[in-house]
Amino acid sequence: MLGSRKAFIFCSLVMLFISLCAEVFPIPAEAQKGDWKYIVIHHSATETGNAAIFDKAHRRRGMKNGLAYHFVIDNGTGKRRDGQIETGSRWKRQIEGGHVRQRWLNIQGIGICVVGNLNEKCMTEKQYWSLVWLTKHLMKKYNIPQDKVLFHGKIKGESTECPGKKFPYARFRKDININNKSNSNSKNPKKTKSSQNTRRTAK
Numbered sequence: 001m002l003g004s005r006k007a008f009i010f011c012s013l014v015m016l017f018i019s020l021c022a023e024v025f026p027i028p029a030e031a032q033k034g035d036w037k038y039i040v041i042h043h044s045a046t047e048t049g050n051a052a053i054f055d056k057a058h059r060r061r062g063m064k065n066g067l068a069y070h071f072v073i074d075n076g077t078g079k080r081r082d083g084q085i086e087t088g089s090r091w092k093r094q095i096e097g098g099h100v101r102q103r104w105l106n107i108q109g110i111g112i113c114v115v116g117n118l119n120e121k122c123m124t125e126k127q128y129w130s131l132v133w134l135t136k137h138l139m140k141k142y143n144i145p146q147d148k149v150l151f152h153g154k155i156k157g158e159s160t161e162c163p164g165k166k167f168p169y170a171r172f173r174k175d176i177n178i179n180n181k182s183n184s185n186s187k188n189p190k191k192t193k194s195s196q197n198t199r200r201t202a203k
């Protein structure tokens with residue numbers, strides 16, 4: 001009898017400890033492990049910007065972890081190179097994003113933002129190939145299948161046109177198909193060079 005009471009007290013203390021930890025460290029274990037299962041593509045819906053600018057904007061909106069995305073792909077504005085891949089602090093810390101409404105997807109989904117208003121204007125070729133390279137790199141690294149590469153506005157429960165009406169959905173799906181050896185990336189050596197440039201910045 002006494003044994004079961006002790007066990008009950010012990011369990012209660014463990015539960016209390018866990019709940020206190022959850023208060024102090026609100027990041028779920030899944031996010032800490034970097035167990036990424038999805039990739040979510042966004043546009044910034046602004047003509048200009050970079051990771052630092054969006055970081056400030058997101059902090060102003062009350063996000064204490066700043067920049068909601070894990071990666072930003074620049075368009076040559078905001079003193080960044082066209083096609084430059086910026087790594088956000090959430091990625092460096094391997095913590096959940098703040099780029100979608102549903103928390104489970106923020107925990108499991110890597111958020112990539114392409115700078116630009118893709119409702120009005122297409123992304124640049126350099127941005128495109130950086131996005132293809134980064135997406136494929138993350139797909140391979142975390143074993144993420146193509147059907148788990150999502151577009152913000154096409155996710156159930158999200159109401160937005162992100163990543164924009166001019167996002168090249170069909171072309172992108174074809175180019176991230178790891179099994180498709182004849183994708184347009186391999187046909188264009190010039191673009192491969194731009195991918196190599198971004199590879200260095202992605203580290």
Ligand SMILES: [Zn+2]
Nearest residue numbers: 042043152162
């Ligand atoms: Zn979005």
